[in-house]
Amino acid sequence: MPVKGQTASGPLLAVSNLTKLFGSFTACNAINLQIEPGEIHALLGENGAGKSTLVKMLFGVLAPTAGEIAWNGEIVRITSPSDARKLGIGMVFQHFSLFEALTVAENIALSMDRNVSLARVAEEASHLSRVYGLPLDPKAHVADLSVGERQRIEIVRALLQNPQLIILDEPTSVLTPQEADRLFETLFKLKSEGRSVLYISHRLEEVQRLCDRATVLRHGRVTGACDPRAETPASLARMMVGSEVAVVTPEGTNTRGDVQLEARHLSVPARTPFAVSLKNICLKVRAGEVLAIAGVAGNGQSELFDALSGEYPVADDKAIQIRRNPVGSRNINARRLMGAGFVPEERHGHAAVSTLSLSDNLVLARNQSDRRAFLGGGFLKIIRQGAVKAATKRVAEAMDVRKSGEDPPAGSLSGGNLQKFIVGRELDRQPAVLVVNQPTWGVDAGAASRIRQALVDLAKAGSAVLVISQDLDEIFEVATEIAVISEGRLSDPYPARELSREKIGLLMGGMYGKTEGAGAAHAH
Amino acid sequence: MRIELEKRPKVSTLFSVLSPFIAFALTIVFGGIMFALLGKNPVTALYSFFVEPLSEVWSLHELAIKAAPLILIGVGLSVCFRSNNWNIGAEGQFIMGAIAGSILPVVFYDWQSPVVLPLMMLFGMIGGALFAAVPAFLKAHMNTNEILTSLMLVYVAQLFLDWLVRGPWRNPQGMNFPETRTFGADAILPEMIASGRTHWGFAFAIVAAVLVWFMMRYTLRGFEITVLGQSARAGRFAGFSSRKMIWFSMLFSGALAGLAGIAEVSGAIQQLRPVISPGYGFTAIIVAFLGRLNPLGIVAAGLVLALTYLGGEAAQLSIGVSERVTRVFQGLLLFFVLSCDTLIHYRIRLVWERFAATKTEEAH
Incomplete structure (x- = not known):
């Protein structure tokens, strides 16, 4: 399938100073990012680094607070996912939006133009799935399918729009190693056709294996842009985490008991x-x-x-x-x-x-096991706030829980x-x-x-x-x-x-x- | 221009306190508009609705009498609602409590004893609780929706009362009026203060409010109610049973509604009639929410809603509008209370122009 309307030079997508505020919280802070045609670009970052917020802005799900997005050199405003699809951006979300009771073809048809017949959708979908090595039965009910198969539906659904850029949000988090290998083959095929892929992950090995360039986010800011193949997993992790990650030491002889x-x-x-x-x-x-x-x-x-x-x-x-x-x-x-x-x-x-304080959440799990310490007043079972608060403090200190205030809501x-x-x-x-x-x-x-x-x-x-x-x-x-x-x-x-x-x-x-x-x- | 709701990073404490007041103010404004559309002077109309009833001692007593059942029922409902059980049938439990509590003074009217009154109160609570046990059983074991079952049972209770007072319980010396015997002296809830009619039902309401406040704030039971109301799954993890909570909260709110019923009959009406409630059980739902499901807030909210009943009566007399004005005000109030709660979680922004256009110009 040919890629439509591609300009000869310059980046496919250029994001400059893109910022998103949620109240006083800055989810994305002046992000700059460029994606070239035909590259697999990794977006790396820990949970909460702002990766999902960024791609939601690219796909028109969230409106940016400031900054601009350029597509093929032209500044565009993407106000809805259908805008994004029209431009040629396809997205595969981490959490699938599929109706379990409907068939594969019906689910795909839901995101298409209304005047396309179900039979044609099924035909196109099965054609695409063959070309890209994503085996799918259009008549199968989603409820019967594995997570990997469900992901294929999402990918095929995105491909039917003939996109120039496909965004994948943590695609391998739900796949077996073998399923992931197959996905990578598909991505390489897309790349060979000149399409670009924005690949979101926190798995360093995958990114090194797959991606041409990587942009690393931390706390809503870009902390690094690099060629992942020239880096080591440790150096990538440093960019992501900001410090060396302590290595867990399982060694040492555990004595086995009863x-x-x-x-x-x-x-x-x-x-x-x-x-x-x-x-x-x-x-x-x-x-x-x-x-x-x-x-x-x-x-x-x-x-x-x-x-x-x-x-x-x-x-x-x-x-x-x-x-x-x-x-x-x-x-x-x-x-x-x-x-x-x-x-x-x-x-x-x-x-x-979530709405209850940490100390209440301590009582949640330990209201019986620690009732002697935490409950008083006989049959009234009055919660001893003092004892609970002290235990909460102890737990927070032992595990280095960073929190705002003494006893914030969970x-x-x-x-x-x-x-x-x-x-x-x-x-x-x-x-x-x-x-x-x-x-x-x-x-x-x-x-x-x-x-x-x-x-x-x-x-x-x-x-x-x-x-x-x-x-x-x-x-x-x-x-x-x-x-x-x-x-x-x-x-x-x-x-x-x-x-x-x-x-x-x-x-x-x-x-x-x-x-x-x-x-x-x-x-x- | 468009209006945007922006989620607050944190729940606003300011607005969780202010929201009932804003709701009340908006109710007054829109009530005034309604009076103006009816061709009345809004200022005098609102004055006779909301202020006049507070100007005299006897009407303050009436306020307390009307607030007592609203607070009692509202406090019980707050426990229910907080635990995510939606008992909408307090009106029916109120009636069944009144009926069960009236067994002694109506059927065994000869028996005069100081224990009659306490027994009546106890029977009233049992009657209300048993009637609430029906939707509780259906929800806990048949997975039915308690909103529907409890609501439908209201009509069962109303028609059962109607049948009783026209049939088996009709006063033989009552000239065929659909009424029971008037209660004997030992069966009447006495007045609390010498200056007027306020009976001990008001004290019950205050005591219930304080006890429930204590339970919700300090005890494991209150914690259980809160947790199960927020998340049944987390409650299960804590070892709490949603099913037992259905039973507890429904029986508890039913018992308080039943107590309100018998206190109203024994203290204010002193006999059973085909209609014994101007919709206290439904109005108490508004009371519970206006009081933010907090028992102490419910005391204040109960007084406000009692005022709408009195104001309706006063407005009928002094400016000649239908007493249905009461219902309109109650409806307005509930509407604004629920919508003002949005302010607690969201802030409202008026956006005059799309930001992106202006930003691009700045960039050039």
């Missing part, structure tokens, strides 16, 4: 039509061990967490044991009283209530700081068992390394830690044992040192058997 957390043939039916059922899950975590459960999002991780935490107890008492007590049917507070702590994936509205903290508080809230109790779901999801590199180190230290101090994570780097940093969850089934655990990324990738794709050795898995 089994502290065990699941025996745990099976849980799906609670909702879109949930995953857990099938015969067996796991053991010993004192001193970090068992990491890898897997692509939506393969039963949150269901496993719900069952282990007791937020949704299971019928069979013996299916889950905490420190040798059968607890399957007990609720979350009963499990906490046995020495377990829990950190869910979602910070806002699950692990914490929602005012950045993701990383809130997550440090949420993890610290449990660590402060020195739990014998800690179950963590996505411990550093959407957290900046500094906070992430702090949290990972805390998990490793907790295990070293003799607790059993179970980490559910999609981030392989994280898993290799913290884990002593690794198992992989796929479609609600859990693989055997492997010692972290013996497992390669390729093997995990295969296990993630459901290619696992109860066999020993990495080679045998290929045979399936």
Whole structure:
């Protein structure tokens, strides 16, 4: 497919002094950025660096407060996504906007002109998907598709507009390594046609492999523009984070103790039509061990967490044991009283209530486990604000939680700081068992390394830690044992040192058997 | 020109205090416009609506009598609303409380004893709570929408009362009027102060408001209500049960509405009639929101809304407008209260011209 109306020279997109204020908060501060035709340009930065705000302005979702955007040398005002599409900008968001109940073709047709027939859309879409190596069945219902396939719909949808610039927001965060490889091939093909790609990521290896140039953002400012291939991951990370990231040290001999957390043939039916059922899950975590459960999002991780935490107890008492007590049917507070702590994936509205203060959020998780310290007045159960505030302060200091004021609402903290508080809230109790779901999801590199180190230290101090994570780097940093969850089934655990990324990738794709050795898995 | 809503970085404390006052002021302004359109002098009309009722001792007593049920119900509803349960049927629970509380003085009218009155109050609370248990059960176990079920049950209660006073409970010596016996002396809630009619229902309302304020502010139960109202998922993580909270909040608000019902009947009317409430149960929803779901704010809001009832009566007499003016004012007030709350989270900006054009010119 030819690229339309391209001028011979000069940058395709030039952004100068683009600024966006949200109230008094400067999300983007005088950003300058140039994208040449036919290049893959990386936009690097931690969470909250302003990457998403910047691309939303480029795609007409947000209006800039100041600054200008030039397209093929002409200054343009992009006031809506349809303006952006008309110019030739396509975008694939991190969170897909797809209707699960509709088919692939119907979802694509929704973003097209009204007078194009569904059959033609389907035909064009399947043609494009063949050309670009993005296999898609136009008649399939979105609900039945994997996250990788859903992403392909978004990409095809963007390609149908024949864009000169395609913006991809953290495209690989939801993909298996194999799926990511395929995506990269597609991107190279787009590049060879003379199209430009703006590739947003915080994965340094990918950026080095893929991108011609990189612009690095930190705290809403451009802190570097470079050729990523000429840099080292460490130097890129420095630009992103502003300081050297502490390296988590999992080494050191953990002495393995008794089994502290065990699941025996745990099976849980799906609670909702879109949930995953857990099938015969067996796991053991010993004192001193970090068992990491890898897997692509939506393969039963949150269901496993719900069952282990007791937020949704299971019928069979013996299916889950905490420190040798059968607890399957007990609720979350009963499990906490046995020495377990829990950190869910979602910070806002699950692990914490954004509108409540940090001290209230401390009471949230510890109102029963610490009732002697935190509650008074007999049956009135009056919350002892003094004791709670002191504990909040202790947690904030131990985890270096940066906050505005003494006891601000949880929602005012950045993701990383809130997550440090949420993890610290449990660590402060020195739990014998800690179950963590996505411990550093959407957290900046500094906070992430702090949290990972805390998990490793907790295990070293003799607790059993179970980490559910999609981030392989994280898993290799913290884990002593690794198992992989796929479609609600859990693989055997492997010692972290013996497992390669390729093997995990295969296990993630459901290619696992109860066999020993990495080679045998290929045979399936 | 266009109007932009810009999200505030932080919730504005100033506007969370000011917003009810702004809403009240806007209600007065638009009420004045309405009177002017009706051909009345807005100043005298507003004066007779809002000021005259406050000028005499007896009318202050009337204000307290009308405010008592509004505050009692509003305080109960605040617990419900804060926990994200939407009991719209307080009017029905008010009526059922009045009926249950009237069993002793109407059916066992011979029994004279000092325990009659406390028992009536207790029965009233049980009656209101049981009637609220219906939507609570349906929501907790059948996943129905409590807004619809509780609202529909209001009409059941109203018609049940109507049937009772025309049928089995009609006063045999009452000339066939649809009324029950008037209550005996032991069944009447006494007056609080010598200067007028204000009965002990007003004291109940104040005590309830203070107790609920204490519960919400200092106790784990209050914390549980807040957490579950903000996020059921976070509540589950804290080990709180949304289902138990449905039961607690519905029964609690039902009991207070029932107490309001029997206090009104026993203190102010002293018998059952086909209609015993000018819509207290619905007006209390406005009271709860005008008071920002804060029990102490609800005391103030209850007095304001009671004034609209009195003002409606006064305006009917002195300037000859329909008493439906009361409803209009209540509706205006609710509308402005809800819309002024926008100011707490957003700031309003008038944009006279598109910024980008001017910026480009500056650049050249």
